[in-house]
Amino acid sequence: MTGDMLPLLMFAALFLLLAAGVPIAFSLSAVAIVFSYFLWGPGALNILISATWGAMNNFVIIAVPLFIYMSYILQKTNVVEDLYDAFYKWSGGLRGGLAIATVIVGAFLGAVSGVVAAGVIGLGLIGLPQMLKYKYDKNVSMGIVMASGTLGQIIPPSTNMVLYGAVTGVSIGGLFAGGLTAGVFLGILYIGYVLIRSLINPNLCPPLPPDERASFKEKLYALRSVFLPSLLIILVLGSILSGIASPTEAAAFGAAGAMLIGLIKKRLNWEIVFSSCYETLSITAMVGWVMIGATAFGSVFSGVGGNRLVSQLAMNMPGGAVMVLIASSVFYFILGMFLEPGAIIFFAVPIIAPILARLGYDPLWVGLVFNVLLQCGYLSPPFGFSLFYLKGVTPKDVTITEIYRASIPFLVLQVACVAIMFVFPDFFLWLPKQVLGL
Amino acid sequence: AKVKWRMVTHAMPGTEQQRIAEEFGKTVETLSGGEFVIEVFPAGVLFPVFETFDNLRNGVVQASMVYGAYWPGKDPGFILTTRPGDPLGTYAEGAYVTEKLFPYFEKLYAKHGIKYLGHAMVSPLYEQLMSVVPIRNLEEIKGKKIRTSGFGARFYNALGATTVSLPAPEIYTALQTNNIDAAEWTFWDENMRMGFHEVVKYVIDPAFQNGTCEYFPLTVNPAAWDSLPQNYKDIVFAALDRARYMSAMVYVHEIKAREKWKEMEGIEIITWSPEDQKKAREIGLKLVYDECMKTPEGKEYLDIYRSALWELGYKDEAKFLGYEEKK
Amino acid sequence: MDKLGKMISLLILPLIAIIVYSSLKGFFLNRTPIWTFEVSIFLFGCFFMLGAAYCHMLNNHVSVDVVNHYLPPKWRRIFGIFGEIVVLFVVLVMIYLSVPTAIRSTIMKERSTHQTPFNPQVWWYRWVIPISCALMSWQSFKNMMRLIFQRPDDMENEKGV
Ligand code: NA
Numbered sequence: 001m002t003g004d005m006l007p008l009l010m011f012a013a014l015f016l017l018l019a020a021g022v023p024i025a026f027s028l029s030a031v032a033i034v035f036s037y038f039l040w041g042p043g044a045l046n047i048l049i050s051a052t053w054g055a056m057n058n059f060v061i062i063a064v065p066l067f068i069y070m071s072y073i074l075q076k077t078n079v080v081e082d083l084y085d086a087f088y089k090w091s092g093g094l095r096g097g098l099a100i101a102t103v104i105v106g107a108f109l110g111a112v113s114g115v116v117a118a119g120v121i122g123l124g125l126i127g128l129p130q131m132l133k134y135k136y137d138k139n140v141s142m143g144i145v146m147a148s149g150t151l152g153q154i155i156p157p158s159t160n161m162v163l164y165g166a167v168t169g170v171s172i173g174g175l176f177a178g179g180l181t182a183g184v185f186l187g188i189l190y191i192g193y194v195l196i197r198s199l200i201n202p203n204l205c206p207p208l209p210p211d212e213r214a215s216f217k218e219k220l221y222a223l224r225s226v227f228l229p230s231l232l233i234i235l236v237l238g239s240i241l242s243g244i245a246s247p248t249e250a251a252a253f254g255a256a257g258a259m260l261i262g263l264i265k266k267r268l269n270w271e272i273v274f275s276s277c278y279e280t281l282s283i284t285a286m287v288g289w290v291m292i293g294a295t296a297f298g299s300v301f302s303g304v305g306g307n308r309l310v311s312q313l314a315m316n317m318p319g320g321a322v323m324v325l326i327a328s329s330v331f332y333f334i335l336g337m338f339l340e341p342g343a344i345i346f347f348a349v350p351i352i353a354p355i356l357a358r359l360g361y362d363p364l365w366v367g368l369v370f371n372v373l374l375q376c377g378y379l380s381p382p383f384g385f386s387l388f389y390l391k392g393v394t395p396k397d398v399t400i401t402e403i404y405r406a407s408i409p410f411l412v413l414q415v416a417c418v419a420i421m422f423v424f425p426d427f428f429l430w431l432p433k434q435v436l437g438l
Numbered sequence: 439a440k441v442k443w444r445m446v447t448h449a450m451p452g453t454e455q456q457r458i459a460e461e462f463g464k465t466v467e468t469l470s471g472g473e474f475v476i477e478v479f480p481a482g483v484l485f486p487v488f489e490t491f492d493n494l495r496n497g498v499v500q501a502s503m504v505y506g507a508y509w510p511g512k513d514p515g516f517i518l519t520t521r522p523g524d525p526l527g528t529y530a531e532g533a534y535v536t537e538k539l540f541p542y543f544e545k546l547y548a549k550h551g552i553k554y555l556g557h558a559m560v561s562p563l564y565e566q567l568m569s570v571v572p573i574r575n576l577e578e579i580k581g582k583k584i585r586t587s588g589f590g591a592r593f594y595n596a597l598g599a600t601t602v603s604l605p606a607p608e609i610y611t612a613l614q615t616n617n618i619d620a621a622e623w624t625f626w627d628e629n630m631r632m633g634f635h636e637v638v639k640y641v642i643d644p645a646f647q648n649g650t651c652e653y654f655p656l657t658v659n660p661a662a663w664d665s666l667p668q669n670y671k672d673i674v675f676a677a678l679d680r681a682r683y684m685s686a687m688v689y690v691h692e693i694k695a696r697e698k699w700k701e702m703e704g705i706e707i708i709t710w711s712p713e714d715q716k717k718a719r720e721i722g723l724k725l726v727y728d729e730c731m732k733t734p735e736g737k738e739y740l741d742i743y744r745s746a747l748w749e750l751g752y753k754d755e756a757k758f759l760g761y762e763e764k765k
Numbered sequence: 766m767d768k769l770g771k772m773i774s775l776l777i778l779p780l781i782a783i784i785v786y787s788s789l790k791g792f793f794l795n796r797t798p799i800w801t802f803e804v805s806i807f808l809f810g811c812f813f814m815l816g817a818a819y820c821h822m823l824n825n826h827v828s829v830d831v832v833n834h835y836l837p838p839k840w841r842r843i844f845g846i847f848g849e850i851v852v853l854f855v856v857l858v859m860i861y862l863s864v865p866t867a868i869r870s871t872i873m874k875e876r877s878t879h880q881t882p883f884n885p886q887v888w889w890y891r892w893v894i895p896i897s898c899a900l901m902s903w904q905s906f907k908n909m910m911r912l913i914f915q916r917p918d919d920m921e922n923e924k925g926v
C-alpha cells in the first residue's frame with residue numbers, strides 16, 4: 001500500500017464508523033487514534049490529548065455556550081415567540097415571511113460571531129420551533145436555519161478570513177468587505193428561494209388565513225414585542241462596535257441581555273435559568289467533543305499528507321488556468337466536508353492560492369470564493385458540521401436523512417453563488433475596492 | 439528515505455520564517471541524498487503551537503522551531519527568552535548574545551527532556567508597537583489598553599499601561615473597534631500580513647517589550663537525536679547554519695516592509711525622545727535584573743548577558759545591570 | 766449522573782458574569798481585571814469536558830442514524846453496543862494518555878500558556894481530561910450494560926423516546 005492511499009483509507013474507516021451509528025465525535029477520535037498509532041507509534045497518540053487541551057484553552061469558542069444559553073433564555077421566556085408573532089402579523093398575506101426573519105436573525109448572529117456552531121444552534125433554537133409552529137415545511141425551515149446559521153463564517157468579523165489573510169497576505173479588510181457582500185447576497189438568495197417556492201406551493205410556508213389577519217392596530221400593538229429583542233441586538237452589536245467588548249465577549253453580553261429582557265418582561269424564573277443551563281451543557285459538550293475529534297482527525301489527515309495530496313491533484317489538472325481554478329474549487333469543497341476550515345487554510349491554501357495568483361486571478365477574489373466554498377463544506381452531506389449541530393437541537397424523531405435532504409437546496413444555492421462569483425467578479429469586489437480605496 | 443522526521447514551527451504558512459524552516463528541511467534532505475527527510479509543518483496543523491513542548495518530549499514530532507518565550511508556564515527560566523529594554527539592535531549582535539547564552543538554554547531544555555541545538559533565527563530587528571491612538575511619550579502610554587503577552591505584559595504594566603490577552607485572530611477586530619488602544623505582534627512584515635496596517639494609525643518604533651532575542655530555536659527529541667548516525671547529525675548542523683544565513687536575510691525583508699509602512703497614508707511612525715527611550719529601557723532592564731536575581735541559573739544568565747553588552751559597547755546598560763569592570 | 770451534570774451546567778452562569786464584568790470594567794474604569802481571561806477559559810473547559818457524560822446519558826452526542834433507522838431492533842441493539850465499545854475505547858485511551866501528562870504537569874507545577882500577568886497554575890486543569898473521560902466511561906459502561914441485558918420488548922417500549 002502506498003502512502004498516498006492513507007488519507008482515503010482514513011475516510012473509509014470514518015465512514016464505516018459513522019454508518020454503524022457511532023457518535024461523530026468518537027468516530028473521528030477513534031480513527032485518529034488508530035491511524036496515528038499505526039503510522040507514527042504510541043507517542044503520536046498524544047495528538048488526541050493535544051486536540052483536547054487545545055479546545056479547553058480556546059477563548060474564541062467560548063462564544064458557543066454563551067450564544068446557546070442566550071437562545072434558550074430567549075426561547076423559554078417566549079421573547080422569540082412574540083418576535084415571530086409580530087413578524088407573522090406584519091407579513092400578512094406574504095408566504096414565507098418568517099423565513100425572512102430567520103435569515104435576518106442569522107445574519108445578525110453572524111455579525112457577532114464567526115463560530116458556525118454558535119450560529120446554527122442559536123438559530124435552531126430561536127427560529128426553527130417558531131417556523132414549525134406556523135406550519136412551515138420542515139425541510140425548508142431546517143434548511144434555512146442551517147444556511148443562515150452558517151453565514152457567520154463569511155459575514156465579518158470572521159476568524160477564518162483573518163487566518164486566510166495572514167496566510168496569503170490578502171487584505172483582511174478587503175476580505176471582510178467582500179464577505180459582507182457575499183453574505184448579504186447569499187441571504188437574499190435564500191429569501192428569494194423560499195419566497196418563490198412558497199409562491200408555487202401555497203402550503204409550504206403558509207401565511208395567516210385572511211380572516212385571522214391582524215388589523216393595523218393589532219400590528220402596531222405587536223411591534224411592542226419587537227422592541228426589546230431589537231434592543232438586545234443593538235446591545236450585542238453595539239458592545240463590539242463601541243469597543244466595549246471583543247466579539248467573544250459580546251456573546252456574554254447577549255446572554256446577560258437575554259436574561260435582563262426576561263426580567264423586564266417578568267417571565268424569567270429560576271426554573272428557566274436552570275433548565276437553560278442543563279440544556280446548554282448538553283449541546284456544548286456535544287459541540288466541544290466534535291471539535292476535539294475533528295481537530296485530531298484533521299491533524300492526522302494533514303500529517304499523512306492528505307491536504308497536500310488533494311492540492312496537488314488540483315494543480316495537476318490539464319486544461320490550463322480555468323481548469324486549475326475549477327478543480328481547486330472542487331477540491332476545497334471536498335476538503336471542506338471533512339476538515340475544520342482552519343486546517344485547510346493552513347495546509348491547502350498556501351499551496352493553491354499562490355498558483356492561482358500567478359495564473360492571473362485577483363487574490364482577493366480567490367480568497368472570497370474560497371471562503372464561500374468553505375462555507376458550503378459545512379452544509380454538504382454526508383459530513384457537514386452545520387448538519388450535525390442542527391441535529392443536536394432538533395427533536396429525536398428528526399433523522400439525519402431529513403436534515404441531509406433539507407440542506408441540499410441551500411447547498412445548491414451556495415454553489416450557485418460561487419458560480420455567480422465566477423461570472424461577475426466585479427460585483428463582489430466593488431465594496432472591497434471602496435473600502436481599500438482602489 | 440531511511441530516516442523520516444516531523445518538525446513543527448510556530449510560523450504561519452507563507453511567511454519568511456516558515457520558508458526558512460522548510461529550507462532547513464530541504465537542505466537536510468539534499469545533503470543526505472534523500473535518505474534523511476524532515477517534513478516541516480506550520481503552526482497549529484499537527485497540534486496547537488502551545489502543545490509543542492509536550493509533544494516534542496513525547497516524540498509526536500522529532501524536532502521543532504518554536505519560540506521559547508511560550509514556555510514560562512513549563513519553567514520560569516524561559517521568561518528570559520525575551521528581555522524588555524534590551525539595547526541590541528542588529529541581527530549580528532543578537533546572534534552573538536544568543537550563542538553566548540547557549541549553555542543556559544541547553545541546560546534549561548534538558549531539564550525537561552528536550553535537546554537544544556541552537557538558534558535557527560534571531561529576531562531581525564527592534565520590535566514595534568502598533569496603536570490606534572497617538573502614544574508619543576512615556577506619559578501618554580499610562581492607562582492605555584495594550585494587547586501583549588509574557589514578559590512584555592509585565593513591562594507595559596510597569597510603564598503604567600493596562601494589558602489584555604487576546605487570541606491572534608481577534609486582534610484585528612479589537613483594534614478596528616478601539617476595544618484596545620495598541621497591540622504588539624511581531625515585526626513590520628508579519629504585522630502587515632495580519633492586516634494591522636488597515637486598522638492602526640500609529641506605529642511606535644522602536645518598542646521595547648522583547649529586545650533582540652532568539653526567535654526560532656532548533657530543539658529535538660533526545661531519543662530521536664541519539665539514534666541518528668554521526669553524519670546525519672553533521673548534516674543537521676550544516677543545514678542549521680544555512681538557516682541562520684537565510685534568517686539574516688530576513689532583516690532585509692523586514693526593512694523593505696518597513697519602507698512600505700512608512701509610505702502608507704494615514705500611518706504615522708512615532709519615535710520617542712532619547713530621554714524617554716532611555717527611561718523605558720531602564721524600566722525594562724530593571725525587570726530583567728530582578729527576574730535574573732531570583733535563581734542561581736538566572737544569575738549565570740545575567741553574568742553572560744551584561745558581559746556581552748559591555749563587550750558590544752552598551753556600557754551604560756551593562757553597568758545598569760550591575761556589570762563591574764574587570765581591572 | 767443527572768445531578769452531577771446539572772451541577773456542572775451551572776458553571777455557565779459565572780462564565781457569563783465574569784466576561785461581562787471584565788469588559789465593562791475594562792471599558793469604563795480602563796482597568797481590565799487580569800484574572801478574567803484565564804478564569805473564563807477554565808470555566809468553559811470544565812463545563813464542556815465534564816459535561817460530556819451528562820450529554821451521553823441524554824444520548825445527545827450526535828450520530829449519523831442513516832442505517833440504524835432501517836434496522837430491525839436486534840441489529841440496532843448490536844450496533845448500539847458496538848457504538849458504546851468505540852466510545853469506551855476512545856475515552857479509555859484518553860485516560861491512559863492524559864494521566865501521565867497530568868502527573869508531569871503536577872510535578873512541574875505547570876502554569877498557564879497564555880502568558881498573562883495573572884499566570885495561574887494550570888496543572889489541576891490537566892486533570893479535568895482524565896476525570897471527564899472517567900465519567901464518560903462510567904456512563905458508556907452503564908449504557909452498554911443496559912443494551913446487553915435489556916429484553917427485546919423493553920426495546921420496543923423505548924423506541925418512542
Ligand atoms: Na462573522
Ligand code: NA
Nearest residue numbers: 337377383384
Ligand atoms: Na460537508
